[in-house]
Amino acid sequence: MDSTILDIGCGDGGLTSKIFKEIIPNCKTMIGCDISEDMIRFANEHYASERINFTTLNIEGELPDQLRERFHHVISFFALNWCHRQETAFQNIYDILRDQGSCFAIIAERVSLFDAYRNLAKVEKWKPWLIDVERYISPYHDSQDSRKEMEHLLGKVGFTVTKLEHKILVHDFENQENLKSALMSVVPFKIPDELYDDFFIHLSKEMQMFDTKKYNFKKSTYDSVFIVQALVLYVEKHL
Numbered sequence: 717m718d719s720t721i722l723d724i725g726c727g728d729g730g731l732t733s734k735i736f737k738e739i740i741p742n743c744k745t746m747i748g749c750d751i752s753e754d755m756i757r758f759a760n761e762h763y764a765s766e767r768i769n770f771t772t773l774n775i776e777g778e779l780p781d782q783l784r785e786r787f788h789h790v791i792s793f794f795a796l797n798w799c800h801r802q803e804t805a806f807q808n809i810y811d812i813l814r815d816q817g818s819c820f821a822i823i824a825e826r827v828s829l830f831d832a833y834r835n836l837a838k839v840e841k842w843k844p845w846l847i848d849v850e851r852y853i854s855p856y857h858d859s860q861d862s863r864k865e866m867e868h869l870l871g872k873v874g875f876t877v878t879k880l881e882h883k884i885l886v887h888d889f890e891n892q893e894n895l896k897s898a899l900m901s902v903v904p905f906k907i908p909d910e911l912y913d914d915f916f917i918h919l920s921k922e923m924q925m926f927d928t929k930k931y932n933f934k935k936s937t938y939d940s941v942f943i944v945q946a947l948v949l950y951v952e953k954h955l
């Protein structure tokens with residue numbers, strides 16, 4: 717109640733708005749932010765209201781002064797894994813929060829999608845489109861002990877860690893069409909329209925191979941299931 721909340725990497729604003737309406741309708745204001753101007757324009761056009769609005773912000777860039785110590789809580793879902801300057805991102809989150817503030821985040825760490833990017837980037841057919849793949853792979857994908865790395869980082873920034881755990885998130889999309897829409901919405905590469913279907917087939921086959929052979933999961937994209945190994949954290953700022 718009466719708190720101000722920032723959703724980092726809000727994308728199109730759909731999830732921010734749903735959380736606001738269904739989970740925390742009593743909060744004072746909720747602001748969604750994203751590095752993408754297109755996302756923010758869409759979010760403001762579709763989901764803004766008196767107590768919820770959206771603004772552009774690069775969480776691993778320089779923090780505008782007006783955001784310092786402004787929010788009671790920060791939430792972030794599947795966005796911080798896009799940041800390779802992790803320390804800057806978490807320092808900014810710390811600075812954004814008021815004293816006694818908290819941050820709850822889900823960060824993708826190990827995903828067959830990232831393994832598939834690396835493999836497809838070596839294939840002649842996809843090489844021209846899969847540019848700069850490492851930029852889109854979570855900084856924790858190859859980590860031997862991501863939990864320990866994260867714990868160290870959070871401590872260095874000054875956070876008190878209340879919760880930090882690995883979670884295997886399994887989502888069943890029920891059919892290939894649904895899986896395709898969801899998966900292709902997070903693929904950052906500009907695949908030409910005429911190659912789009914073929915790319916999805918190749919990508920999901922690669923993912924299936926990694927899901928079953930590397931990670932030993934019983935289900936995979938073959939069963940229209942998308943699996944993400946994630947870090948879930950809840951941290952607090954105490955001055």
Ligand SMILES: C[S@@+](CC[C@H](N)C(=O)[O-])C[C@H]1O[C@@H](n2cnc3c(N)ncnc32)[C@H](O)[C@@H]1O
Nearest residue numbers: 725726727731750751752774775776793795798
């Ligand atoms: C997979 S989407 C998640 C959207 C939303 N949180 C959800 O769960 O539905 C990740 C979002 O993070 C944004 N993003 C990536 N890097 C960012 C950065 N440095 N600062 C802010 N947002 C960023 C992307 O533009 C994208 O909209």
